Amino acid sequence: MRNWKFAMASTILGSALILGACGGTEESGDTGSETEETGSDTAGEEEAVVEGSVIGDGSSTVAPILEGIVEEYAGAQPDVQVTVGVSGTGGGFEKFIQGETDFSNASRPIKEEEAAALEEAGIEYTEFLLAYDGLSVVVNQENDFVDNLTVEQLKKLWVEDGTTKMWSDIDPEWPDEEIVFYAPGTASGTYDYFNEVILEEEDIVSSATLSEDDNTLVQGIQGSPNSIGFFGYAYYIANQDTLKLVPIEGIEPNTETIESGEYAPLSRPLFVYAKNSAISENEAAYDFMQYTIENAGAMAEAVGYVALNEEDYEAGLADLEALKE
Known part of the structure; x- marks a missing residue:
C-alpha cells in the first residue's frame, strides 16, 4: 500500500536501485548486448527466486518501516505475497497469539501476559530490534504559546x-481555552508507552479522541486550534509543515537526541517479533525477514526514525540464521 508516508523512502531506495543498474550499464561500455545478457544471466543465478506468502500485523508506528520494505521487497521477490495489517501493537499480538500471523510489529516490548499466552499456545518467537523512535508531542500550528512542556505538565x-x-x-499565562486531545487508541503500543512513562498507569483524559490510525490524529490536530496530541516521530516528520512540535524538558526529538536517549523519557525502541516455526519452515518468511533486517536501517532513516548501529543489525541477522539450523 503506497501513500505519502513512504514516498520519501521509496524515492531514496528506488533511486539507489536505478543508479546501481545504470552504473552496471556504463561499465559494459562498447561490449554491446552480449555483455549485458551475460550480466543478466549471472544476476539470475545469484538471486534465488522465492515463492510463498507471509502475513504480519501490529504497530502503526512501525508501519512506515515495514510497509516501505514490503513495497521494495515486491520488486526483489515478486512471487512472494506479503500482507501487513495495522491493528496496533496489542491487536497485532492478539493475532500472533491466535496463530494468524508470521510476525508482529511492536512499538513496545512484549508484555509478560502476552509472552505467557504465546507459551501456552505453543508458539516460540524471536524479538528483532528494528530502529528507535522519539514519541512526539505536537500542537496545532496556530498555537503560539506552548513552546515547551515538562513531564509534570504532560501528566x-x-x-x-x-x-x-x-x-x-497548565500555565496561568496561557489562554482560557478548552484543550482538544488526540491520542493513539488503547490497542496501540504508543498508548501503552505513554501510559507507562507519563500517565503512570492512571486513566487518560476522557475527552480525548482515540484512534489506532495515526493519520486520523494528525488530521484532527491540524483542524483544531486548541488541540494537542502525540504519535511516532515519522508521522511528525511527514507533516512538519502543518504541525508544531513541542520540546519536552527543553529537548526536541531528532536523530541525535533519540539515538543518545537525551530525549527522555519518550525515546523508545521499535521491534518485530517473528514466529520461529515460520522462519524455519517457510522459505518466504525467512527471506522476507532477512530482507527486513538488512534494509530496516535505511528505511527507518528515510521515513523519519533512527537506525541502529550496523553491529545490531548483524546480530539480528545472526539470530535469524540460527532459526534455520
Missing part, C-alpha cells in the same frame, strides 16, 4: 481528573 494535561481541561490550568 497534568493528559490524566483524567474530572475537570474540563483548559490551557490556563
